[in-house]
Amino acid sequence: MGLNIFRLIRLLFSKEVKEPFYIALGNLSSSILAAVFWLVMASIIEPRVYGEVNYYIAIASLAAALSLLALDTTSTSLIAKGKKHFFREALLLESLLSITAAVTISLIFSNAIIAFIVIGTNLLAMMLAYMLGIKMYNTYPIIAISNRAIQAILSIILYFVMGSDGILVGFAISSLVLGSILLSKFRLNGDDNNDQKKITQVIKLNNIKAKKKFILSTYTLHLAGAKLLFIDKIVIAPMFGFEVLGLYQLGFQLLMFLAVIPSSLLQYLVPEESSNTERRIVKWLGLMLCVIVALVFYLTSPFLINIFFPKYVDAIDNAKIMSLGVIPMTINSIIVSSLIAREKSSVVLLGSLVYICSLIPLFILLGNIIGLIGLGLSVVLALSLQTITLILSTRYIIKPS
Numbered sequence: 001m002g003l004n005i006f007r008l009i010r011l012l013f014s015k016e017v018k019e020p021f022y023i024a025l026g027n028l029s030s031s032i033l034a035a036v037f038w039l040v041m042a043s044i045i046e047p048r049v050y051g052e053v054n055y056y057i058a059i060a061s062l063a064a065a066l067s068l069l070a071l072d073t074t075s076t077s078l079i080a081k082g083k084k085h086f087f088r089e090a091l092l093l094e095s096l097l098s099i100t101a102a103v104t105i106s107l108i109f110s111n112a113i114i115a116f117i118v119i120g121t122n123l124l125a126m127m128l129a130y131m132l133g134i135k136m137y138n139t140y141p142i143i144a145i146s147n148r149a150i151q152a153i154l155s156i157i158l159y160f161v162m163g164s165d166g167i168l169v170g171f172a173i174s175s176l177v178l179g180s181i182l183l184s185k186f187r188l189n190g191d192d193n194n195d196q197k198k199i200t201q202v203i204k205l206n207n208i209k210a211k212k213k214f215i216l217s218t219y220t221l222h223l224a225g226a227k228l229l230f231i232d233k234i235v236i237a238p239m240f241g242f243e244v245l246g247l248y249q250l251g252f253q254l255l256m257f258l259a260v261i262p263s264s265l266l267q268y269l270v271p272e273e274s275s276n277t278e279r280r281i282v283k284w285l286g287l288m289l290c291v292i293v294a295l296v297f298y299l300t301s302p303f304l305i306n307i308f309f310p311k312y313v314d315a316i317d318n319a320k321i322m323s324l325g326v327i328p329m330t331i332n333s334i335i336v337s338s339l340i341a342r343e344k345s346s347v348v349l350l351g352s353l354v355y356i357c358s359l360i361p362l363f364i365l366l367g368n369i370i371g372l373i374g375l376g377l378s379v380v381l382a383l384s385l386q387t388i389t390l391i392l393s394t395r396y397i398i399k400p401s
Contacts, residue, residue, distance in 0.1 A: 026141030067101035072129035079133025080271035120175030127182035269337035
């Protein structure tokens with residue numbers, strides 16, 4: 001018994017556990033800071049302004065996800081395999097796509113600030129992808145926490161100076177500054193080469209073209225995530241009203257807080273499995289943790305909402321249901337990380353399409369039949385359908401027939 005305890009303690013302090021812990025620490029701390037920030041802002045600004053700011057951030061974030069083209073995840077996988085030259089081309093293509101998307105949405109919505117949010121968000125995402133690819137796990141939480149902290153502090157200060165636009169400016173500045181600093185560090189480390197021949201090779205995007213099928217398939221994974229994070233707000237508000245959206249958003253924020261587990265697993269497992277390192281223990285620990293956390297939040301959410309959010313008591317059942325969504329999210333991340341590492345992206349494509357194509361119809365159907373609870377149930381069902389699709393399809397793609 002004592003020997004088993006000793007082995008458990010040694011395992012907890014091993015490299016295999018510490019490395020994903022760094023990523024989880026960054027994601028968890030970032031999620032907590034974001035949650036605290038939005039609660040503080042909700043206590044300061046009026047609901048109408050609160051909704052307007054979130055709407056513009058959702059628009060900018062969706063545009064960023066669409067223009068990123070999954071080049072961050074693809075870069076992490078390929079850099080871990082020693083293909084750093086791919087990153088130069090990916091960074092160039094991402095910059096062009098981001099600028100195009102930024103200019104487009106700024107003209108459509110007559111808001112120039114959201115253009116800088118798009119550019120900054122994608123620049124920081126690419127530099128974090130590079131860090132994960134070269135396995136700088138211990139630096140990841142520093143950057144993630146710094147981004148949220150700068151974002152929160154600047155947004156609150158600038159709100160009192162510029163009004164609601166100040167919040168958007170705070171979001172833009174934090175990601176632009178940190179992304180630029182990391183890009184400068186990347187160059188100083190000797191990865192930037194001004195040789196004319198190599199610059200020409202980067203412009204031709206030959207490595208991007210060689211991996212275009214893999215990139216486009218992985219892109220759907222990001223689109224699915226973007227829909228979960230942003231599209232729901234655009235769909236729910238006009239159909240069910242802002243009050244229902246507010247109640248739904250409480251359960252959604254709970255799910256996003258719990259999503260630190262699958263998000264951390266995906267970010268850690270992609271570079272590890274890309275370099276042919278199996279992390280079976282990490283997968284099982286992550287899955288067990290998400291089940292325990294989901295059950296704890298399912299049982300305690302009524303108490304938490306009654307105590308801390310008395311105005312949202314009508315959201316209790318929805319929050320309980322949505323907390324269970326972290327279980328299929330975690331399973332999906334484990335499977336997808338293996339698929340991305342092996343460049344078997346056809347299954348990722350299929351799973352993401354199932355999620356995307358089922359979520360909105362479920363919103364419409366269940367939302368109209370059983371109201372708020374139906375909206376939360378729609379998210380969990382869409383995630384579960386994606387899980388079933390990945391499990392059933394993987395055996396025909398990965399395993400020999």
